[in-house]
Amino acid sequence: MQKKILLLGSGELGKELVIALKRLGQTVIAADSYAGAPAMQVADSFEVLDMLNGEELDAIVAKHKPDLVVPEIEAIRTERFYAYEKQKIKVIPSARAANFTMNRKLIRDLASKELGLRTAKYFYATTFETFTKAVSDIGLPCVVKPLMSSSGKGQSVLRDENDQQKVWEYAINNSRGDIQEVIIEEFVPFHTEITLLTVTQENGDTLFCPPIGHRQERGDYQESWQPVIISKEDFDDACEMARQVTASLTGAGIWGVEFFLTHNGVYFSELSPRPHDTGMVTLAGTQNLSEFELHARAILGLPIHHIHLEKAGASAVILANKTAEHCTITGLEKALEEPNTDVRIFGKPTTRPYRRMGVALVHDDLNADMNEVRKKAKETADKISIQ
Secondary structure, eight states: OOOEEEEEOOSHHHHHHHHHHHHTTOEEEEEESSTTOGGGGTSSEEEEOOTTOHHHHHHHHHHHOOSEEEEOSSOSOGGGHHHHHHTTOEESSOHHHHHHHTSHHHHHHIIIIISOOOOOOEEEESSHHHHHHHHHHHOSSEEEEESSOSTTTTOEEEOOGGGHHHHHHHHHHTOOTTOOOEEEEEOOOOSEEEEEEEEEETTEEEEEOOOEEEEEETTEEEEEEESOOOOHHHHHHHHHHHHHHHHHHOOSEEEEEEEEEETTEEEEEEEESSOOGGGGGGGGTOBSSOHHHHHHHHHHTOOOOOOOBOOEEEEEEEEOOSOBSOOOEEOHHHHTSSTTEEEEEOOOSOBOTTOEEEEEEEEEOTTSOHHHHHHHHHHHHHTOEEO
16 A cells, blocks of 8 residues: 655644554655745655645645645645545545534534534624624623634734734734634633544544643743543543534544533544644554554555553743844753653744744653652753743
8 A cells, every 4th residue: 555645734743644654654745835844855756836726725636646645734725635635635634524623613503503512602704893793792701713714823822802803913913814703702711721642444433532731922832741630430531522523524534623621521632634733642652543543544445443541741832033044953962861751843943922833742651750750841841041
């Protein structure tokens, strides 16, 4: 079996996926909007294009005639995927899934209105007037996000009504694609936020990874850890919700399904039809297969028999703090002095404030104190400098 795979989006998650696919003997063309993206560094070949330009996207597909198209980012002209499926090109996990999950409106309405899953109360707004009305109806604090964005861009928590104009403009100005619309959500008082990595298979059961806890700032992940403390009732509820939404969207692959855990049960939050940034903790060897190995197997139709926890682990991001055309990474020797530590440097060619440039990984025994494991991961990340 050797497939030609067109990867749309070549960041750090795409890079690890390419490595997993290459280990299984596949051919990968990595595409992104700029040259030198992380996944391009390990792929067989690469393309630079505007993936929001349908004609450019069609031309690349026609040029390479891939067996599989694997989207790894949101900013893609996803409606073109339906045409590719008619050409017998397999879209991962499916054209339907890609179109629904690239737009918060579609996925939220599917989860809440069609499937009846428990979600935060929400409204949409396309003008400042409808935005302020929605804020008034939901109450403060509330969460404001663009309908299309990634890595937390444009997302904020509105706590003061005097900040409405600033929050509105921040969301609209950070929208991706053609959609100039925001979603206003009730602030759910959760005690834990989790990612439930869910694997759907062509010819096998839907499998669930041990839940991953994570912490965000500015709407973007800062650290994650596995396992996370969760009751059996909450875990079963989360699994059932994940099973329903992935079955509705169809297709095989790994899904990052996010939930809020509250004292009143589980709330569905968001979903990504691909490896999840918080799932980078699985690179610490916490599971028998990392999320990237799971995704590679699932999209190729290779069997996955079970997923089990092997270690406790944590990840902590390594961030840039300024905009620069070139950078140097220092501190690796210091970071790796401690046992059970590892680092992934993504290889991004330029920096900007809060851009993820790498991740620190720590593992320990399953009975380890997770607070200590998380602390060690953060300390390891802090030893790395982006200069």
